[in-house]
Amino acid sequence: MKEFSSCKQAIQHCLDTKSFSLAHLYHDEKPMSMHIHDSYEIYFSVSGGKQFLIDNRFYDIRPGDIFFINQFESHYLTQIDQAVHERIVLSVHPEFVKALSTKQTDLDSCFHTRNIPSPHRLRLSAEEQKRFLYFIHRLTSSTGYGADIVDRAIFSEFMVFLNKTFHKHTQKADFADDVESSYHRQVDDILRYINQNIQCPLTIQNLSDHFYLSTSYLCRIFKSATGMTINKYITAKRITLAKALLTDGCQVSEACEQCGFGDYSNFLKAFTKAVGISPKKYAQFAALPPSG
Numbered sequence: 001m002k003e004f005s006s007c008k009q010a011i012q013h014c015l016d017t018k019s020f021s022l023a024h025l026y027h028d029e030k031p032m033s034m035h036i037h038d039s040y041e042i043y044f045s046v047s048g049g050k051q052f053l054i055d056n057r058f059y060d061i062r063p064g065d066i067f068f069i070n071q072f073e074s075h076y077l078t079q080i081d082q083a084v085h086e087r088i089v090l091s092v093h094p095e096f097v098k099a100l101s102t103k104q105t106d107l108d109s110c111f112h113t114r115n116i117p118s119p120h121r122l123r124l125s126a127e128e129q130k131r132f133l134y135f136i137h138r139l140t141s142s143t144g145y146g147a148d149i150v151d152r153a154i155f156s157e158f159m160v161f162l163n164k165t166f167h168k169h170t171q172k173a174d175f176a177d178d179v180e181s182s183y184h185r186q187v188d189d190i191l192r193y194i195n196q197n198i199q200c201p202l203t204i205q206n207l208s209d210h211f212y213l214s215t216s217y218l219c220r221i222f223k224s225a226t227g228m229t230i231n232k233y234i235t236a237k238r239i240t241l242a243k244a245l246l247t248d249g250c251q252v253s254e255a256c257e258q259c260g261f262g263d264y265s266n267f268l269k270a271f272t273k274a275v276g277i278s279p280k281k282y283a284q285f286a287a288l289p290p291s292g
Contacts, residue, residue: 001151003140007089014039014091020155022139023089034076034228034236036243036274039091040111041075042162043067044132046086051078053226054120055237056191064129066122068166070094070111072244073120074236078227088136100156107159110166122169131161186211187225190218194230198237199260204230239274242267246283255279 003024004010010023015038034053049061054075059067069075071094094108101107113119124132135158142150190211194202207230208215222230238259245255253264261267271279
């Protein structure tokens with residue numbers, strides 16, 4: 001299969017083919033700002049980095065860390081080292097994974113198990129890292145006649161390995177190293193409050209009053225920790241919620257109200273800018289039955 005050198009191209013290929021794609025990235029592609037997309041993401045860090053913000057959770061990034069992100073989770077790579085930041089990113093169409101799953105083997109599990117202290121990140125052992133790279137090598141080496149069938153078979157085995165590894169790690173209860181305690185405790189509390197009240201009116205003044213902080217100090221510590229403004233984060237979270245609501249069959253006007261936008265025209269503008277299509281078209285595509 002083709003190995004992309006651009007994450008955006010890989011994501012588009014995944015969505016166009018309704019299958020999966022792979023990008024091998026270094027420092028030559030600027031990381032995207034906080035974003036959501038319609039594919040699952042498997043992010044493997046080869047060289048390490050500094051910080052990942054997924055929904056309201058901070059993670060530092062070390063060599064050999066792997067992250068599982070579903071299509072409704074906003075995420076943002078922040079404070080990247082200026083030197084090489086090598087990573088392998090797989091974009092996976094949710095319907096493709098569902099088609100590979102069985103009643104006995106749910107390959108979606110690693111993307112949706114979230115009732116654990118560190119739901120997105122695993123710290124792979126040296127042997128697990130070798131196994132991961134072995135599958136990547138097999139996927140990028142298959143060419144010629146039957147390559148699509150071979151890729152599908154390898155990917156199925158790969159997803160079994162990843163889910164088995166995910167559940168092995170999550171049963172260990174050794175998450176002390178995974179808690180984001182090294183980050184500013186005030187920002188942790190602010191993120192948690194925003195996520196718990198995303199459907200309500202949220203302004204910088206509201207947050208300032210709630211946490212007894214000046215607006216300037218509040219904005220400064222939030223931007224320093226997350227790399228983005230409070231308003232940008234709130235908008236991204238609301239769009240994430242709107243996508244989930246529309247996928248579940250909610251009407252556009254109801255989704256606007258329930259995700260806390262309030263103003264319908266602002267909702268249309270923000271959603272279309274972030275997702276690339278209007279909420280109405282997104283709802284129509286989400287309602288289509290899976291092909292094949």
